[in-house]
Amino acid sequence: MIEPFIYDHWYICAWREELTTKPLQRWILDQPIALFRTESGDPAAIADRCPHRGAPLTSGTVRGEALECGYHGLTFDKSGKCVRVPGRDSVPPTFRTRAYPIVEKWRFAFIWMGDPDKADESKIPDYHWSDDENWSARGETLPVNCHASLLRDNLLDLSHAHYVHANTLATDAVVRVPIEVEERSDEVIVQRRMVDIHPSPFFSRVLGDFDGKVNHLQVVRFLPASNIIIEVSVSSVENPEHKAEIRVMNGLTPATGRSSHYFWSLARNMHLNNDSLGDWIFNANRNTFFEDIDIVEQQQVLLEKAPAPEHETLFHVDGGVNAGRKLHARLLAEENSSAD
Ligand code: FES
Ligand SMILES: [Fe+2]
Secondary structure, three states: OOOOOOOOOEEEEEEHHHOOOOOEEEEEOOEEEEEEEOOOOOEEEEEOOOOOOOOOHHHOEEEOOEEEOOOOOOEEEOOOEEEEOOOOOOOOOOOEOOEOOEEEEOOEEEEEOOOHHHOOHHHOOOOHHHHOOOOEEEEEEEEEOOOHHHHHHHHHOHHHHHHHOOOOOOOOHHHHOOOEEEEOOOOEEEEEEEEEEOOOHHHHHHOOOOOOOEEEEEEEEEEOOOEEEEEEEEEEOOOOOOEEEEEEEEEEEEEEOOEEEEEEEEEEOOOOOOHHHHHHHHHHHHHHHHHHHHHHHHHHHHHHHOOOOOOOOOOHHHHHHHHHHHHHHHHHHHHHHHHO
């Protein structure tokens, strides 16, 4: 089942440092967007399709507070208004292109893809760990050839770690220990409390090549439309003070119906100045994501060629996936009914 997108939400569209006076084309929810920074430093997001003859505005140049089309020079400001027509003194008021609300927060830029009048900055999901002096965070953007919902399903059911991530996150406890699912009006929370287990290879290393038993709490939060925050706390059973906390922030922004921008960042709150541990964590985590990407891209190809049967075979690990799908479906229905 390929889910329709929901629009009245904030989506991560870029890292802040990607917004410069060199315009960047990025597809979001099947729409080409021109992302740029004006010369005074304001972020801007406008439709990357010139209303004159359809050239991408990103083929052009930022001039002052506006973006000049690279084909015949029509120039648009960040509100989408045309501010210059070459060879004419005045600009017809109908000359404009669509502008999208864009807000920089923490290390990201968030874009609002729906009705601009509904864009409420207080609804931007909490990614503060990416930019907090008590945490050390590092991440990147991975292009993934699949519908974003497959990435969400992947993260709402971490039992796959035992199979997909055999060398890093594997522990049979993720399969054996049941999840607790909490469904809120605007969030799904999936918890797994793994008590008195052997640490996964990843957490053994993070805890300093620790080979004792640990308590491992995993909390996965789905914040629509397209955000998953994973909060993990792992502590020694014998000495609970010996512990590690991480936050994995996942912005699963749809590019098209079959491709996504996977913005991820992992933050830790210990050994903040240990760069070699930071490098190891970053590489270990991205390698696990490559393993995820390999399987979800295979899933996408198969779903396109041979759509899923009407009844999927679901089992106990799927509680979070089901709750996530249900929440998305409810928000989609609400959005459609408010548009009527
Ligand atoms: S296509 Fe942009 S000015 Fe002609
Ligand atoms: Fe995974």
